[in-house]
Amino acid sequence: MLAIKRFVTSLIMLALAVAAGETGAADKEAALKAGFMFNFARYSEWQGLAKPLGYFKLCSPDIEFVDTASWVLHKQRIHELEIRVSLVELDSLSINQCNLLFVPTAYRKNWLTVDRTLLSHTMLVGEAPDFIHQGGHIRFFLLAGKIRFEVAPEELKKADITMSSKVLRLSRVVKEEQ
């Protein structure tokens, strides 16, 4: 009995000593979110999309997301435009050229300091619980193991972006007063 206890104790100690990341699951979540953003863009109309660059620029300050999204959205097009996934710093002027900006939870504090006038025609997607209340348009959340999203269509409209009802009917709609 003592030997069994020692064995179990050893296994527990060994287990606690081992620490490793869970890259696989995180990659999958990022890949799925990139896919959702592709659909958000595909089923939305930008009043001034043709104006800036000649391609659709999807931005994020998260290098891991940028890598994953680049892989997932390779050779995809939005409104006839090639998609380019770009790494940006939230406090830089380069965010001005983003058609869609994804702000992961880890960048929540940086997001609060961003100059919003640089993002007047940018679709703003995040995942922090208060992202929409902090000026965002679309927020991801996890529900029963799946990715779901909420949308503030009135806020999108202020950015001259109109989202199709095909997407809105799948979302949780956040009204302005909320």
Next chain:
Amino acid sequence: MKYSAGVSWLLCMTSFSVASAEPMPNLDLESLMATDVQATSAMKRAQSAFSTAASLYVLGKEDIHASGAISVAEALKLVPGLEVRQLDNNQWAITARGVAGRYTSKLLVMVDGQSVYNPSFAGVYWETLDVPLYDIERIEVIRGQGGLLWGSNATNGVINIITKNSLDTRETLLKVSSGDQLNYDIGLRHGGNIGSNGSYRIFGSVRDSDAAKTGKSLPANDDAKQQSIGARFDFAPNDDLSILTQFSYTHTDMGQNLKALSLATNQNTLYADRFERDDGRIMARAEHRLSGSSNQMLQASWAIQDGKQLYLDERFQSVDVDYQMNSLWGATQLDWGLNYRNSYLPFEENYIIRSDADIDRLEQYGAFLQLQFALIPEQLNVSFGNKSEHNSFTGWEHQPVARITWQPNNEHVLWSAISQGVRIPSLAEFDYDTGINGTRVGEYFQTGIDAIDNYHVHTVLNGNQQVEPEKSLSYELGYRFSKQDWSFDLALFHTQSKDVFAVQPNPDSANLDQIAALLAQGKIVEAQQALQNTVLEFDVASNADLNVKGGEALVAWRPSVNFRAELGYSQMSYRYRLKENTQPAIGYDSDSKQFFAKTGWHPFKKHSFFALFRSINSDAYSVDDYDALDLSWAWQLMPHSSLSLTGKNLLAGSHLEYDNTSETFTVPNYIEQSVVLRLMAEF
């Protein structure tokens, strides 16, 4: 990495096959909505199904919908390796890695984690389990032991039916089906938002079907009338808390042929009967994310199954409370939980069944602990744990398990498991004395007097309160391989069970020697009187050994989003080792093989085809081998409306799937070809 609020028993996999690494996601919006961030279930927490050390299959909603199935039991035909036998148009015997019985299948069945297992007879009333198929997210099937996480009576496997979150059913859906045996099957569901953090759906259905054309022992009598209502409410006040509440109620009125003891002859007699049953369930679950690495869950549920049929006035209620916590330190996972179940089974004596001790309550409580960690990070994972549970019949029972997976890269996984499962006796085995087919005197001695030789002595199968729980030790070995568009899944198993339920005569019960002496003295009248007062008893015993071994192999191929196919093969040998003068109670020595093929094809934008072929080769059910083919064609009339036509049993024709006649009451019927036309619209 964030875990879903549903830590949980929420498995995954998009749809077709369990074995899949991490391919490029399908960018179609509907596919993304359907994809889980993670997989799992066999481990009762989020985990990749590909690397789970258990024989796991996930039946997705895509297949359920495409198959044209009209009930959960019928949908389970889509699971390779599962034993699914149809007794008549309504009744089923279903299990995994064993011989299925109408009333005894050692299989734990749950709807969203709520058990529908009935401890009176150790089985499931499949015909009254009416979960709307269009609201099922997936059905998780674990072949083999599930006792550590799910408790006793999961010796052969676990089936967990997961319904959709009501956030995903916020529209109105109408389904109307009809066919040559199905007069109508109408389902209506409506869903919507509740404030900004909640959603709901309500649903109802009515079904009316005719009896089959051909009966076996009696004219077929398996018509059905069924009505169901239900609702589900989901609230997520914040990202860390989600609350689910749901209820359902089903009233069933079905015809059945059954056999039961005749008071006049002491013999089983065939009856054309009806039964009515009410099935109600309420459950609530709260899932709470304590931190990025810790979750807890509390679930409470109540279930009722009341029924009336010839000789039986059944009443059953159960209350379940489960608590579970999952924690993560790096790659080390710790899961533990507590459970309490109280089953109320009031009993009224009748001619068929009497109770020795008037036991009307079964109480179970226990706890489980599971630890999972990496011996070699991202390659060699080990998990071990134990569930100890106390039941008021046999006391404390323990179900330890150890599992190991070796994943050298993203394409290969080798896994193995050793586990002990426990099946506690049903109330019928423990306490009831059940009248069974009378024993003919001529089997013991011949007098030459027909009235005596052909007389059937009143015979009773006695429940036994000294019976031991059945303990099964299982060894499993599995291998999975996954490429971008195809996968292979192999599982081998060997289960050795001891203290297995068997039946043995009680030699002291009948005074046959005394009767023989009266006959020898020529006292015929006295002998006849003595016979009428004699009861021959058989006792439930737990003294058999059972050895079951076999394996399941599955190849899945999905070269494009428009085509998918699965080929499966399973084999099992089932062997008893019985004490002298005993006989098996569930099945008998047998060999079973099953070849399985399933394909879904979407050749045109608005048209799709689905086929299921099963070749069943088994001597476990006293019926001929058969090949069954189901074909479906679906036409997408509008973006959210479809018309489908399904032909069932196209090759098998009129055939028997089950003819084990030793079970009390059970009378099988011929299963016939049938056609179902279905219209489904969402708006």
